[in-house]
Amino acid sequence: MSILAISALQRSFVSPDGERKLIVDVPKFSLEVGEQIALRGESGSGKTTFLNLIAGILTPDSGSIRIGERDMAALSEPARDRLRAENIGYIFQVFNLLQGYSCLENVLLGMAFGSGADLSRATAMLERVGLGHRLQHSPRQLSTGQQQRVAAARALANRPKLVLADEPTGNLDHKNAREALSLIRETCRENGAALLLVSHDLEVLGAFDNVRDFMELNRALKETKS
């Protein structure tokens, strides 16, 4: 059974010279329940745009994006926000943590949009990522690797069925990157969540059995290159 099924997905942007450019043109892509796929692709190839479309942060020009039974692309903005909050955990390239709030509040706020803030679950998630002693710290008092773990705890706290991770280890050293990747993958397995992870780090990609080349998936790139 698919948790994610994409068909005939297209999205363009108007570039600074006023020309409309097709950035994402993915005829088909799917992810099964609990499946883990890594997407490899060059910088600027449209990977973040692709993840933002799946998350309903961006809307497509055309095509469908089924999350379980529902088409993200056909929903109103509030309905998209709800579908995302209930089903998707997004670990951003930049962690998007709220600096005015503690680590615990960051996780609780993330949960509040979905199934609801649950103090014991938020605390357990931060303990799970090794930050049980940092609950009341502000993100700016943490190292980059620790902030990344707060972002992972926030994305995973609601037990989403689909986790999107955009270069989640890009800002980390080797040791922290390896630990963060294992943590994300294990937590997805424990929760039965599917994982779609974008990276150009060969060590990260090497950890996955299933690596797809975004250059192959995205027809917009083939057209630009030919």
Ligand SMILES: Nc1ncnc2c1ncn2[C@@H]1O[C@H](COP(=O)(O)OP(=O)(O)OP(=O)(O)O)[C@@H](O)[C@H]1O
């Ligand atoms: N809001 C926007 N308006 C105009 N162009 C955009 C917009 N967002 C992205 N683009 C363009 O779309 C292309 C793909 O960007 P995107 O961020 O999806 O690439 P990426 O593969 O994630 O890159 P990276 O690996 O460097 O993060 C780029 O050429 C970018 O300039």
